[in-house]
Amino acid sequence: MGQAGLVAPEAEAAQIRLYLAQRRLTWPRLSLGLLALAAALVLGLAVGPANIPLSDTVRILLSHLPGVHLSDSMPAAWDDIIWQVRLPRVLTAGLVGATLAMSGVTYQGVFRNPLAEPYLIGVAAGAALGATIVIVSPLHYAFGGFSILPLAAFAGGLSAVAVTYAIARVGSSVPMVTLVLAGVAVSSLATSLTSLLMILETNRILTILSWTLGGFNLSSWDRLLWALPYILPAMAVILVFGRSLNVLQLDEDQAQQVGLEVERTRLLLLAASSLAAAAAVSISGIIGFVGLVVPHVTRMLWGPDHRQLLPMSMLLGATFLILADLLARELNQPSEVPVGIITAFCGAPFFLYLLRRSHRGVF
Amino acid sequence: MTAPLLETSGLTVAYGERVALRDVSLTVRKGELVGMIGPNGAGKSTFIRAVTRVVQAQAGAIHLGGDSVQTLSRRELGRRAAVVPQTGALPELFSALEVVLMGRTPHLGLLQHESDADLLAARQAMEATGCWQLAYRRLGELSGGERQAVLLARALAQEAPLLLLDEPTAHLDIGHQAAALALVRLLCARGSHGALAVVHDLTLASQFCQRLVVLQAGRVVAEGPPAEVINAERVRQVYEAEAHVFAHPLTGLPVVVPDAGLDASGL
Numbered sequence: 001m002g003q004a005g006l007v008a009p010e011a012e013a014a015q016i017r018l019y020l021a022q023r024r025l026t027w028p029r030l031s032l033g034l035l036a037l038a039a040a041l042v043l044g045l046a047v048g049p050a051n052i053p054l055s056d057t058v059r060i061l062l063s064h065l066p067g068v069h070l071s072d073s074m075p076a077a078w079d080d081i082i083w084q085v086r087l088p089r090v091l092t093a094g095l096v097g098a099t100l101a102m103s104g105v106t107y108q109g110v111f112r113n114p115l116a117e118p119y120l121i122g123v124a125a126g127a128a129l130g131a132t133i134v135i136v137s138p139l140h141y142a143f144g145g146f147s148i149l150p151l152a153a154f155a156g157g158l159s160a161v162a163v164t165y166a167i168a169r170v171g172s173s174v175p176m177v178t179l180v181l182a183g184v185a186v187s188s189l190a191t192s193l194t195s196l197l198m199i200l201e202t203n204r205i206l207t208i209l210s211w212t213l214g215g216f217n218l219s220s221w222d223r224l225l226w227a228l229p230y231i232l233p234a235m236a237v238i239l240v241f242g243r244s245l246n247v248l249q250l251d252e253d254q255a256q257q258v259g260l261e262v263e264r265t266r267l268l269l270l271a272a273s274s275l276a277a278a279a280a281v282s283i284s285g286i287i288g289f290v291g292l293v294v295p296h297v298t299r300m301l302w303g304p305d306h307r308q309l310l311p312m313s314m315l316l317g318a319t320f321l322i323l324a325d326l327l328a329r330e331l332n333q334p335s336e337v338p339v340g341i342i343t344a345f346c347g348a349p350f351f352l353y354l355l356r357r358s359h360r361g362v363f
Numbered sequence: 364m365t366a367p368l369l370e371t372s373g374l375t376v377a378y379g380e381r382v383a384l385r386d387v388s389l390t391v392r393k394g395e396l397v398g399m400i401g402p403n404g405a406g407k408s409t410f411i412r413a414v415t416r417v418v419q420a421q422a423g424a425i426h427l428g429g430d431s432v433q434t435l436s437r438r439e440l441g442r443r444a445a446v447v448p449q450t451g452a453l454p455e456l457f458s459a460l461e462v463v464l465m466g467r468t469p470h471l472g473l474l475q476h477e478s479d480a481d482l483l484a485a486r487q488a489m490e491a492t493g494c495w496q497l498a499y500r501r502l503g504e505l506s507g508g509e510r511q512a513v514l515l516a517r518a519l520a521q522e523a524p525l526l527l528l529d530e531p532t533a534h535l536d537i538g539h540q541a542a543a544l545a546l547v548r549l550l551c552a553r554g555s556h557g558a559l560a561v562v563h564d565l566t567l568a569s570q571f572c573q574r575l576v577v578l579q580a581g582r583v584v585a586e587g588p589p590a591e592v593i594n595a596e597r598v599r600q601v602y603e604a605e606a607h608v609f610a611h612p613l614t615g616l617p618v619v620v621p622d623a624g625l626d627a628s629g630l
Contacts, residue, residue, distance in 0.1 A: 016460070016482060019499060023461065024476070112452065240473055247465050249454035257415045257448075258521060259441025259469030304456035307476075363456065 025308040033315030037094065040322040044090035047326060049333060050081050057082055089219040092283060093325040093339075094318035096216075097290055099231050099280040101317025104291030105298075105309050106238055106273035109245040110266050111176055114363040117292040118277040121183030121270075122160030125190035127281040130156020132194045132208050136201040149211070150223060150282040154230075157278030160186050165270075173263055176252075213338035214285030216325050227279040234276035235314070241269055242307035249304070289343040290317050293351045299363070300354050320347070366429030367392045368525040368557040369414060369444070373423035376406070376413045376581075383409040385581040386423070391559050393524065396544075396551045398572030398589075399561045402602050405578040407561040408449060411527045415444055427525065441469030445521035447514050449529035449561070455503030459513045462502060463489055466520035481520075488519035491546060507534030515543060519550075526550070526558040532567065540564075544571040565619040569593055570611070577601055593617035 045061075046054045059070040060082045071079055103118035111120070119125070130152040164186045168179040198205050247260045255262045277291070294317040295309065302308055321339070324346060328339040369391040376384040384406045391397050399407050412418045414425055416432045425432045427443040435443070445466065453462065466488070467481040477485075489495040494512035497505060505513065511534050518526055526547060532540040548571050550556040562568040568575060569589035577585040577592060579601050585592050590610075598606040598619065605622035 013479070013482070016486070016498075017479075020460070020464075020477065020482070023458075243468075243471070243476075244473070246454075246457070246461075247468055249457065250462075250465065251452040253412065253415075253417050254446070254448055254451050256417050256437060257441065257444075257446040258465055258517070259438045261437045299456070304454060305461070 023303050023305045023308070025311055029302060029308065029312060030315075033312055033319075036319045037315050037322075040319045040326075041090055041094065044093070044322045044326050045082065045086050047330060048081065048086060050078070052078050052082065061087070084221075088221045088224050089216045089325070090322055092219040092224050093216050093322045095224065095227070095231060096280045096284045096287065097294075097317040097319070097321025098314040099235070099276045099317075100287065100291035100321075101294040101298075101313040102235060102238060102310060103273040103277040103280075104317075105295040105306065105313045106245070106269050107291075108295055108363075109248055109306060110269050110273075111180060112249060112251075113180075114296065115292075116180075118273065119187075119286070119288075119291070121164045121179060121274070122186045122190065123157040123274055123277045123281060124286045125187035125194070126160025127153040127157035127278060128208075128212050128286060129160070129190040129194045129197075130154070131211050131285075132197045135207050135211065136197050136204050147218075150226060154278050154282035156190075157281055158274065160190055161270075161274045161278070174267070176266075210338065211285050214287035214340045215328065215336065215338055216284060217336055219283070223283045227283045230279035231276045234272040234279075237272045238269060238276075239310055241265065242305075242310055245269070245306035245310075246304075285340075287321070287340045287343060289340070289347045290321055293347045294320060296363075297351065297354060304363075365393075366426070368428060369559065370426045371414070371423060374410075374413060374420055374425060375422040376409055376418055376420050378409075378418075383581055384413065384420075387578075387581070387583055388423075389576055389583065389586070391525065391557045393557045394551050394554050395557045395574065396548050396572050397557075397559045398568040398575045399559055399578060400563070400565060400568055400575055401578035406581040407578055408529055409581075410578070411446060411529050411559075411561070414527060415440060415446055438469045441521060441523065443523050444525040444527055445518035445523040447511075447518045447526070447528040447531045449533060453502045453510060456501055458499050458501055459494060459505065459509075459516075460485060460489070460498040462513055463517045463520050466517035469521065469523075484522060485516070485520045488516040489513075491519060492516040493542065508536065508539055511535060511543075512539070515546075524556055526556055526560075528558060528560040530561050530563060532562065532564070540567060547571075565593055565598070566617070569617045569619070570614070589617050590615060593619060 046057050056074055056078065060074070060079050062068050063071040064083060100118055107116040107118055107120055108114060131149055134149050134152040164179065164183045165174065167186070168174050168182040198208055244260060244265050247255050247258060248262065248265065250258065252262055295313050298309055298313040298316055302312060321343070324342040325339050327342045328337045331337050367390045372388045374384055374387040375382065387410065399410065401407055409418065413420050414432070427435065427440065432440060463485045464477050464481060467477055467484065470481065471477065486495065489498060492512045492515045494509060494516055497509055497513065502510065511531060515531060528547065531543055535543060544567065547558050547560065551558055560572065572589065574587065575589050575592045576583055577597070584601060585597060593608060595606055595608045598604055598608065607620045607622060609618045610616070611618050
């Protein structure tokens with residue numbers, strides 16, 4: 001910068017501040033993400049086999065505010081369709097999408113590995129095992145009204161992560177490479193047990209498979225509200241650690257030497273993101289691709305600073321999964337396509353396009 | 364007299380069975396640039412890792428500014444000692460300015476963004492090390508030497524009185540080697556810093572450091588002003604290498620030339 005001296009110091013300082021601000025979360029960016037999410041929510045609510053006009057959809061929603069009565073003239077079933085079927089489903093898809101994307105960013109950041117995703121250290125395989133055990137056992141039918149399937153999947157996912165962590169632990173530290181390897185081993189073990197149960201109970205294979213492929217056809221307010229207490233606090237914790245995640249991108253020695261409690265920060269971030277991912281998987285099954293690809297897309301669009309990467313990935317992940325679920329519902333009426341197939345089918349080509357377009361490296 | 368920036372006594376570090384440092388006692392005070400020399404694997408990098416508590420010492424004491432490192436938080440350690448690493452992964456997508464700003468970590472709260480004061484510290488550090496023109500460039504685009512300048516700037520931005528430099532000149536050409544060490548020596552001479560630099564080039568170390576510490580197989584085998592420490596006999600003992608040591612015609616400081624096995628005729 002040979003002409004640096006020609007720029008007035010205040011002007012230059014302002015320019016630096018502007019540059020750094022643009023690397024972080026900015027209002028245009030955030031508004032864009034919120035707008036996309038809002039549009040996806042409206043689409044997800046408005047489209048379906050029952051042809052409910054958009055204006056009536058809005059009226060039904062408003063009527064659930066205390067003291068508002070706008071839906072009296074409509075068919076009674078419409079209220080149920082919007083309020084009991086579509087809304088919880090759309091919100092669940094959004095929440096799960098945001099959670100998987102956030103966990104993906106966190107795992108990629110903590111492991112400093114572009115291939116990391118929320119299922120890396122056992123959440124998915126453990127959840128599948130937990131769910132399968134319940135499906136093949138008589139428990140599946142018990143428990144008046146509320147299925148214990150999410151509970152079992154949640155417990156399975158968290159147990160697998162706990163076992164992985166315990167195995168990888170050496171004294172007071174947990175080497176990241178060991179953790180990944182232990183995660184692979186624990187996942188294989190859980191997956192082989194799941195397969196064994198499937199072979200032993202062939203008449204349940206379809207149920208197990210459809211749970212594993214993931215979807216939102218069983219979404220309900222109950223399930224959504226059950227998962228929220230795990231997911232929301234985890235989101236809050238992780239969002240606070242955006243700058244720490246940036247520092248973790250230095251190697252372990254450097255991150256400690258610039259003053260970060262590396263071990264403690266990693267443990268907290270992994271615990272929070274695993275908890276959230278396990279809760280998400282427990283209400284939606286194993287939906288792939290979102291946690292791996294959405295973080296990369298966000299990084300390619302807006303850069304590596306986790307203070308924007310986390311919130312923007314959450315918004316994009318939520319938007320993406322709501323739209324993918326919409327396709328899953330509508331493509332093959334009256335039956336549904338598993339949403340995991342949609343996420344991979346739409347996400348992969350777009351990701352490859354971005355990968356080809358980006359000449360500057362992606363991580 | 365204030366406490367030394369760094370004081371170790373009887374420091375012993377082992378990786379499993381292998382003892383990397385044995386009974387190392389040394390002191391770095393404000394105003395000093397101490398050079399640490401010794402063959403590969405002598406424990407030089409381990410010393411820096413132990414001082415910053417990245418590895419645990421098996422025995423001995425390490426004090427930074429009078430306090431044992433065991434009692435200091437990471438933040439406080441970061442405020443007292445800054446490291447210029449020899450190698451290490453750097454996030455390729457972050458810009459040089461962002462990486463230098465990471466040096467401000469021990470001065471920032473969890474939710475705090477970098478303030479104008481942090482920006483100023485980063486900018487001054489980058490101007491001092493001559494890498495301000497790289498501020499917006501991504502780390503992935505920088506050469507080895509440029510990265511080293513960025514890492515030195517990050518350590519300066521950390522505003523810790525003790526600088527620990529692990530081969531800060533490894534990827535630099537002769538001009539930048541001299542500039543980097545001259546800068547560190549200047550900071551020490553001004554009295555704001557004290558530094559310990561691992562330097563492989565004995566001639567370079569002799570020109571810039573007031574004092575040299577020689578490590579061999581984890582032990583301190585010699586310590587003192589360059590002219591007293593560096594001679595052909597010591598190079599033979601410590602490095603198992605034949606070398607010629609001359610006195611610099613102007614300063615009298617040692618100049619070390621490896622023996623090429625040639626006689627006066629050039630054969």
